[in-house]
Amino acid sequence: MGKTGRLYRICVFVFIVAALLLAGCGRENAHPGNEAAENLPKQEAAAQPEPAIEEKDWSHYFEGLNGAAVFYEAAENRYWVYNQELADARRSPCSTFKIVSSLIALENGIIKPGQSVREWSGEIFWNAEWNRDLDFSDAFHASCVWYFREAIDEIGKETMQKELDRLRYGNCDISDWEGRLNTNNQNPALTGFWIESSLLISPKEQADVIERIFSGETGYAEESVNQLRQVMLLSEQREAGISIYGKTGMGKAQGIVVDAWFAGFAEQDEKRVSFCVYLGETDSQNVSSMKAKEIAIKIISGYWD
Numbered sequence: 133m134g135k136t137g138r139l140y141r142i143c144v145f146v147f148i149v150a151a152l153l154l155a156g157c158g159r160e161n162a163h164p165g166n167e168a169a170e171n172l173p174k175q176e177a178a179a180q181p182e183p184a185i186e187e188k189d190w191s192h193y194f195e196g197l198n199g200a201a202v203f204y205e206a207a208e209n210r211y212w213v214y215n216q217e218l219a220d221a222r223r224s225p226c227s228t229f230k231i232v233s234s235l236i237a238l239e240n241g242i243i244k245p246g247q248s249v250r251e252w253s254g255e256i257f258w259n260a261e262w263n264r265d266l267d268f269s270d271a272f273h274a275s276c277v278w279y280f281r282e283a284i285d286e287i288g289k290e291t292m293q294k295e296l297d298r299l300r301y302g303n304c305d306i307s308d309w310e311g312r313l314n315t316n317n318q319n320p321a322l323t324g325f326w327i328e329s330s331l332l333i334s335p336k337e338q339a340d341v342i343e344r345i346f347s348g349e350t351g352y353a354e355e356s357v358n359q360l361r362q363v364m365l366l367s368e369q370r371e372a373g374i375s376i377y378g379k380t381g382m383g384k385a386q387g388i389v390v391d392a393w394f395a396g397f398a399e400q401d402e403k404r405v406s407f408c409v410y411l412g413e414t415d416s417q418n419v420s421s422m423k424a425k426e427i428a429i430k431i432i433s434g435y436w437d
Contacts, residue, residue: 183209190214193427199411202339222302222332226381227275228395229326236295237283238356243268245359250279272363278321299341299350302333316384328383338395338408346397364396375399380421394425398432
């Protein structure tokens, strides 16, 4: 019995060891490389510290207006922020969304710069610049809503949702596709989910999205990004070796301006800073997207002094 018992215990031990080895091989073969894949993001995250946030007193630029400004320089991994609370508050992007809708349309062949003319329907719009056939560049600079409404409809809901998720664009909510929540305009050619409707984004998120696009992080084709860059350039702002790229946006609720934006980026030599200036509803009559643009340019000029 002694020899038999020892033999039995040896057989059991060998069986257990074999079973454990096979189980280990099974796990490795079932998900090859998983351990490395799981550890890599953690290592990368550990190697990249959280961005620094420096609060700035830029109140003199805003002259009493209710607003916020965010500047982000990736090379320094630093934000400069005026009015942190408002900088983190999500609002309707309005026509600043033309930055993203242009990129998506370019990437998906909906807009081809050399063949981008769209025919005017003949409907008379409040902005005289919209009452004619327009190409991509003209429509972007005139901020023509009907042109981009057509392009967005051609992009379609499925692709648009996928691309906004890819860009991590605010709340990514396109549920009010037609823009029925807009209390200022019921003309289907002049409204949509991005105009005082379901889609919301904060000034900080605007600067982040712009940085991701132009750093190449989002993986869009270089040609698409360069075409967007070209149309965003403000030709009147090339002095002092600073190039400014951006888009205005403004939204109303029942005839009152409630959101005014200027978002983009600026470059000098190899240095790039992404920014967003936002103005919210106040009793002042000075709230406009052009005022937001004016403030942004003043801050940029001082930024490189």
